[in-house]
Amino acid sequence: MISGEPHDPLGPALLDARSPSWAVTAAAGRRLAVAAREPGVAPVLHRLLLDDQDTAVTQETAEALLERWDVHGLRLVLAALAVADDDTGDHIDSALHNICHQSREDEARLRALASELVRDGDPGVSGMAREILDG
Template sequence: MMSGLETALAEASSPSWTQRVRAGRDLASFADVPEAAELLVGLLLDVEDTAVTRQTAEGLARVGTVAAARLIALAVVEADGNQTDWLQTGVHDALVGPDGVPDVAATCAKLAQDQKEAVQRAAAAISAWTDPAPASGPPQSC
Protein backbone atom coordinates (compact mmCIF):
# COMPACT_ATOMS: atom_id res chain seq x y z
CA MET A 1 0.00 0.00 0.00
CA MET A 2 1.30 3.46 -0.90
CA SER A 3 1.82 6.16 1.70
CA GLY A 4 0.01 9.48 1.50
CA LEU A 5 3.10 11.13 0.05
CA GLU A 6 3.56 8.41 -2.57
CA THR A 7 -0.10 8.60 -3.56
CA ALA A 8 0.03 12.39 -3.87
CA LEU A 9 3.24 12.21 -5.91
CA ALA A 10 1.54 9.79 -8.31
CA GLU A 11 -1.63 11.89 -8.56
CA ALA A 12 0.36 15.03 -9.41
CA SER A 13 0.85 13.79 -12.96
CA SER A 14 -2.66 12.42 -13.42
CA PRO A 15 -4.66 13.42 -16.50
CA SER A 16 -7.57 14.06 -14.12
CA TRP A 17 -7.70 17.64 -12.87
CA THR A 18 -9.49 16.52 -9.71
CA GLN A 19 -6.64 14.19 -8.84
CA ARG A 20 -4.10 16.96 -9.53
CA VAL A 21 -6.07 19.30 -7.24
CA ARG A 22 -6.01 16.67 -4.50
CA ALA A 23 -2.28 16.14 -5.08
CA GLY A 24 -1.61 19.88 -4.74
CA ARG A 25 -3.45 20.07 -1.44
CA ASP A 26 -1.89 16.85 -0.13
CA LEU A 27 1.66 17.72 -1.20
CA ALA A 28 1.55 21.24 0.27
CA SER A 29 2.70 20.00 3.68
CA PHE A 30 5.71 18.40 1.96
CA ALA A 31 6.93 21.65 0.37
CA ASP A 32 10.40 21.10 1.82
CA VAL A 33 10.76 17.64 0.21
CA PRO A 34 12.61 18.13 -3.10
CA GLU A 35 10.57 15.70 -5.20
CA ALA A 36 7.31 17.14 -3.85
CA ALA A 37 8.54 20.71 -4.33
CA GLU A 38 9.28 20.14 -8.00
CA LEU A 39 5.82 18.68 -8.59
CA LEU A 40 4.15 21.45 -6.59
CA VAL A 41 5.66 24.13 -8.83
CA GLY A 42 4.35 22.17 -11.81
CA LEU A 43 0.89 22.06 -10.25
CA LEU A 44 1.02 25.80 -9.52
CA LEU A 45 1.72 26.33 -13.22
CA ASP A 46 -0.81 23.74 -14.47
CA VAL A 47 -1.63 24.67 -18.06
CA GLU A 48 -4.74 22.53 -18.31
CA ASP A 49 -6.89 23.65 -15.39
CA THR A 50 -6.89 26.81 -13.29
CA ALA A 51 -8.48 24.96 -10.37
CA VAL A 52 -5.21 23.08 -9.93
CA THR A 53 -3.27 26.35 -9.79
CA ARG A 54 -5.74 27.96 -7.40
CA GLN A 55 -6.10 25.02 -5.00
CA THR A 56 -2.37 24.31 -4.87
CA ALA A 57 -1.61 27.97 -4.11
CA GLU A 58 -4.24 27.97 -1.39
CA GLY A 59 -2.84 24.76 0.13
CA LEU A 60 0.69 26.14 0.19
CA ALA A 61 -0.43 29.48 1.65
CA ARG A 62 -2.29 27.60 4.41
CA VAL A 63 0.87 25.64 5.25
CA GLY A 64 2.57 28.99 5.73
CA THR A 65 6.18 27.86 5.80
CA VAL A 66 9.03 29.64 4.06
CA ALA A 67 9.46 26.57 1.83
CA ALA A 68 5.79 26.75 0.81
CA ALA A 69 5.92 30.51 0.14
CA ARG A 70 9.10 30.06 -1.88
CA LEU A 71 7.32 27.60 -4.17
CA ILE A 72 4.54 30.10 -4.79
CA ALA A 73 7.19 32.74 -5.50
CA LEU A 74 8.99 30.42 -7.93
CA ALA A 75 5.69 29.89 -9.74
CA VAL A 76 5.03 33.64 -9.88
CA VAL A 77 8.42 34.10 -11.57
CA GLU A 78 7.40 31.68 -14.35
CA ALA A 79 3.66 32.40 -14.53
CA ASP A 80 1.84 34.17 -17.32
CA GLY A 81 -0.73 36.83 -16.43
CA ASN A 82 -3.64 34.39 -16.19
CA GLN A 83 -1.71 31.99 -13.98
CA THR A 84 -0.61 34.87 -11.76
CA ASP A 85 -4.25 35.87 -11.30
CA TRP A 86 -5.13 32.33 -10.17
CA LEU A 87 -2.09 32.12 -7.90
CA GLN A 88 -3.22 35.37 -6.28
CA THR A 89 -6.77 34.05 -5.96
CA GLY A 90 -5.49 30.90 -4.24
CA VAL A 91 -3.46 32.92 -1.74
CA HIS A 92 -6.48 35.16 -1.13
CA ASP A 93 -8.70 32.10 -0.59
CA ALA A 94 -6.34 30.96 2.17
CA LEU A 95 -6.43 34.38 3.81
CA VAL A 96 -10.21 34.59 3.94
CA GLY A 97 -10.79 30.93 4.78
CA PRO A 98 -12.55 29.95 8.00
CA ASP A 99 -9.52 28.28 9.57
CA GLY A 100 -7.23 31.27 9.50
CA VAL A 101 -3.79 31.14 7.99
CA PRO A 102 -0.26 31.97 9.06
CA ASP A 103 0.95 35.47 8.27
CA VAL A 104 1.77 35.14 4.56
CA ALA A 105 3.34 38.61 4.41
CA ALA A 106 5.71 37.80 7.30
CA THR A 107 6.64 34.49 5.69
CA CYS A 108 7.30 36.22 2.36
CA ALA A 109 9.42 38.83 4.14
CA LYS A 110 11.76 36.01 5.15
CA LEU A 111 12.38 35.42 1.44
CA ALA A 112 13.92 38.89 1.10
CA GLN A 113 17.32 37.24 1.54
CA ASP A 114 16.72 34.43 -0.95
CA GLN A 115 19.62 33.70 -3.26
CA LYS A 116 17.48 34.33 -6.33
CA GLU A 117 16.60 37.96 -6.93
CA ALA A 118 13.51 36.90 -8.91
CA VAL A 119 12.23 35.01 -5.85
CA GLN A 120 12.79 38.11 -3.72
CA ARG A 121 10.70 40.22 -6.14
CA ALA A 122 7.99 37.59 -6.43
CA ALA A 123 7.78 37.24 -2.64
CA ALA A 124 7.33 41.02 -2.37
CA ALA A 125 4.49 40.79 -4.90
CA ILE A 126 2.82 37.98 -2.95
CA SER A 127 3.16 39.99 0.23
CA ALA A 128 1.40 42.90 -1.51
CA TRP A 129 -1.48 40.56 -2.36
CA THR A 130 -2.12 40.19 1.37
CA ASP A 131 -2.48 43.95 1.93
CA PRO A 132 -6.17 44.71 2.55
CA ALA A 133 -5.75 48.26 1.20
CA PRO A 134 -6.73 48.70 -2.44
CA ALA A 135 -3.74 48.74 -4.76
CA SER A 136 -5.35 51.10 -7.24
CA GLY A 137 -4.93 54.26 -5.21
CA PRO A 138 -6.95 56.21 -2.68
CA PRO A 139 -10.68 55.59 -2.36
CA GLN A 140 -12.80 57.77 -4.57
CA SER A 141 -15.80 59.63 -3.30
CA CYS A 142 -19.24 59.25 -4.81
Protein backbone atom coordinates (compact mmCIF):
# COMPACT_ATOMS: atom_id res chain seq x y z
CA MET A 1 0.00 0.00 0.00
CA ILE A 2 1.24 3.46 -0.87
CA SER A 3 1.13 5.77 2.08
CA GLY A 4 3.52 8.61 1.41
CA GLU A 5 5.69 7.36 4.29
CA PRO A 6 9.47 7.69 3.85
CA HIS A 7 9.93 3.85 3.99
CA ASP A 8 7.53 3.51 1.06
CA PRO A 9 9.49 3.48 -2.24
CA LEU A 10 7.09 6.04 -3.69
CA GLY A 11 6.81 7.95 -0.42
CA PRO A 12 9.22 10.73 -1.38
CA ALA A 13 7.45 11.32 -4.71
CA LEU A 14 4.05 11.34 -3.02
CA LEU A 15 5.31 13.86 -0.49
CA ASP A 16 6.87 15.98 -3.25
CA ALA A 17 3.52 15.96 -5.06
CA ARG A 18 2.29 18.24 -2.26
CA SER A 19 5.23 20.64 -2.47
CA PRO A 20 4.61 24.38 -2.81
CA SER A 21 7.36 24.42 -5.46
CA TRP A 22 6.05 23.85 -8.99
CA ALA A 23 9.40 22.36 -10.06
CA VAL A 24 9.37 19.82 -7.24
CA THR A 25 5.72 18.98 -7.90
CA ALA A 26 6.30 18.58 -11.65
CA ALA A 27 9.25 16.27 -10.99
CA ALA A 28 7.05 14.24 -8.64
CA GLY A 29 4.45 13.89 -11.41
CA ARG A 30 7.13 12.48 -13.70
CA ARG A 31 8.31 10.03 -11.04
CA LEU A 32 4.80 8.92 -10.15
CA ALA A 33 3.81 8.40 -13.79
CA VAL A 34 5.98 5.29 -13.96
CA ALA A 35 4.00 3.85 -11.04
CA ALA A 36 0.58 4.95 -12.27
CA ARG A 37 -0.94 1.51 -11.72
CA GLU A 38 0.05 1.36 -8.05
CA PRO A 39 -2.84 1.72 -5.60
CA GLY A 40 -3.31 5.30 -4.53
CA VAL A 41 -1.15 6.85 -7.26
CA ALA A 42 -3.86 7.50 -9.88
CA PRO A 43 -5.74 10.03 -7.71
CA VAL A 44 -2.51 11.93 -7.05
CA LEU A 45 -1.71 11.97 -10.77
CA HIS A 46 -5.24 13.19 -11.53
CA ARG A 47 -4.75 16.05 -9.07
CA LEU A 48 -1.40 16.94 -10.64
CA LEU A 49 -2.88 16.84 -14.14
CA LEU A 50 -5.49 19.36 -13.01
CA ASP A 51 -3.06 21.46 -10.93
CA ASP A 52 -4.63 24.88 -10.52
CA GLN A 53 -1.41 26.50 -9.33
CA ASP A 54 0.90 25.86 -12.27
CA THR A 55 0.27 24.43 -15.72
CA ALA A 56 3.90 23.26 -15.95
CA VAL A 57 2.92 20.57 -13.44
CA THR A 58 0.01 19.62 -15.68
CA GLN A 59 2.10 19.41 -18.81
CA GLU A 60 5.04 17.53 -17.26
CA THR A 61 2.72 14.98 -15.65
CA ALA A 62 0.71 14.51 -18.86
CA GLU A 63 3.85 14.07 -20.96
CA ALA A 64 5.25 11.50 -18.53
CA LEU A 65 2.01 9.52 -18.61
CA LEU A 66 1.85 9.65 -22.40
CA GLU A 67 5.48 8.54 -22.68
CA ARG A 68 4.36 5.24 -21.15
CA TRP A 69 2.58 4.52 -24.44
CA ASP A 70 -0.04 2.40 -22.73
CA VAL A 71 -3.79 2.48 -22.25
CA HIS A 72 -3.51 3.24 -18.54
CA GLY A 73 -1.39 6.37 -19.04
CA LEU A 74 -3.59 7.64 -21.86
CA ARG A 75 -6.72 6.93 -19.82
CA LEU A 76 -5.48 9.10 -16.94
CA VAL A 77 -4.66 11.93 -19.35
CA LEU A 78 -8.04 11.72 -21.11
CA ALA A 79 -9.93 11.58 -17.80
CA ALA A 80 -8.27 14.85 -16.79
CA LEU A 81 -8.75 16.42 -20.20
CA ALA A 82 -12.48 15.66 -20.04
CA VAL A 83 -12.91 17.82 -16.93
CA ALA A 84 -10.13 20.37 -17.34
CA ASP A 85 -10.74 24.09 -17.64
CA ASP A 86 -9.70 25.72 -20.93
CA ASP A 87 -6.19 26.74 -19.83
CA THR A 88 -5.37 23.39 -18.28
CA GLY A 89 -6.90 21.60 -21.26
CA ASP A 90 -4.63 23.57 -23.59
CA HIS A 91 -1.58 22.29 -21.71
CA ILE A 92 -2.84 18.71 -21.78
CA ASP A 93 -3.44 19.12 -25.53
CA SER A 94 0.11 20.44 -25.87
CA ALA A 95 1.42 17.35 -24.10
CA LEU A 96 -0.57 15.14 -26.49
CA HIS A 97 0.93 16.99 -29.43
CA ASN A 98 4.48 16.93 -28.01
CA ILE A 99 4.43 13.19 -27.38
CA CYS A 100 1.86 11.63 -29.69
CA HIS A 101 1.99 13.66 -32.88
CA GLN A 102 5.67 13.66 -33.75
CA SER A 103 5.40 11.05 -36.50
CA ARG A 104 2.86 8.98 -38.36
CA GLU A 105 3.91 6.01 -36.26
CA ASP A 106 3.20 7.96 -33.06
CA GLU A 107 -0.22 9.00 -34.36
CA ALA A 108 -1.01 5.38 -35.27
CA ARG A 109 0.03 4.26 -31.78
CA LEU A 110 -2.18 6.94 -30.24
CA ARG A 111 -5.15 5.87 -32.37
CA ALA A 112 -4.62 2.23 -31.40
CA LEU A 113 -4.63 3.12 -27.71
CA ALA A 114 -7.64 5.43 -28.12
CA SER A 115 -9.56 2.67 -29.90
CA GLU A 116 -9.28 0.62 -26.70
CA LEU A 117 -10.76 3.47 -24.67
CA VAL A 118 -13.86 4.31 -26.74
CA ARG A 119 -15.78 1.74 -24.69
CA ASP A 120 -14.42 2.95 -21.34
CA GLY A 121 -16.96 3.15 -18.53
CA ASP A 122 -16.12 6.81 -17.92
CA PRO A 123 -18.03 8.86 -20.52
CA GLY A 124 -15.38 11.59 -20.36
CA VAL A 125 -12.64 9.14 -21.26
CA SER A 126 -14.65 7.43 -23.99
CA GLY A 127 -15.67 10.81 -25.43
CA MET A 128 -12.08 12.07 -25.52
CA ALA A 129 -10.95 8.79 -27.11
CA ARG A 130 -13.66 9.20 -29.76
CA GLU A 131 -12.43 12.75 -30.47
CA ILE A 132 -8.93 11.38 -31.07
CA LEU A 133 -10.29 8.79 -33.50
CA ASP A 134 -12.54 11.30 -35.26
CA GLY A 135 -9.84 13.97 -35.42
